[in-house]
Amino acid sequence: MKGFLRSVLIMIVLAAAIVGGFYAYLQQIGSGNDDPPMVHETTLDEKNKIEEAREKALALQSDTDGDGLTLAEEQRLGTSDETADSDNDGVPDNEDIVPLGVGEKISKMLNWEHKGKQHSVEAYLPIDVSNYYEKKTRPQHTFDSQHYLPFIHAEDIGIVRLAAELKAIIEANGSWDYYDEVMLVVTMVQQMQYAKSVIAGFDLTTKYPMQTLVTGRGDCEDTSVLAAALLKKMEYDVKLVQLEVEGKKSHLGIGVWANGVKGTSWNKGGRTFYYVETTTPGHKFGELPIEWKEGTSAVLIDI
Ligand SMILES: [Ca+2]
């Protein structure tokens, strides 16, 4: 009897195992899958790396300093995307044919007489700066006093260096007064060759100070803009003065602040500015050229 019961028990266990196995098999068929697919979960580290690469690619296309060159282009040139003028010569990186350093220079000696002494300075004229101004579009004359403002480039490397040389001459002549100092700069400009910048019969353009230095010549606008840029850089209180006589063409000179001098002057902003002629040698501080003495009105232009 015992043997019979054991056999029945074994049979029941075996049957249960077969039914269980069959059921599992049916379930597997029903699901239609063999092995469940391996799903790769992106780790935080991987996500960060992808984001970093995306940001880098975007940054390479950015132009932080707004000089028209992307970071990738600046890296190729060796310039900085933090500053628009990496070599600080007054020419933006995207228009500088030598964006790092000066390259070749144009040699030009400035020789003039002041206070009974001969002065001589070599103008610092890098070819890249000269090239930049040659190609630069110059706004046409609007016969408005504001026309001159874009031309006062007092931070060009050639102007900065020349202003420093002129200051050194002043310091070496410790006995000079204020007017002698101003006239050192003005006499240097006055000795340049007078040339009208005429296009198709009309005087429509003004030169940038560096162009007047490179060519060594200019008309009243060019020499006045150059003298004003130099004096401004040397921290003298200077303005442009546009003289007008009815029925006559206008003339440009400069106005320099001074106290109690004889000569032609005007008040502006509570200060007195004296006329200084920049075109021809011999004109003194406060001296208006004879042809502009009668019935002249003057506009003082802040720079
Ligand atoms: Ca840039």
Ligand SMILES: [Ca+2]
């Ligand atoms: Ca730059």
Ligand SMILES: [Ca+2]
């Ligand atoms: Ca530059």
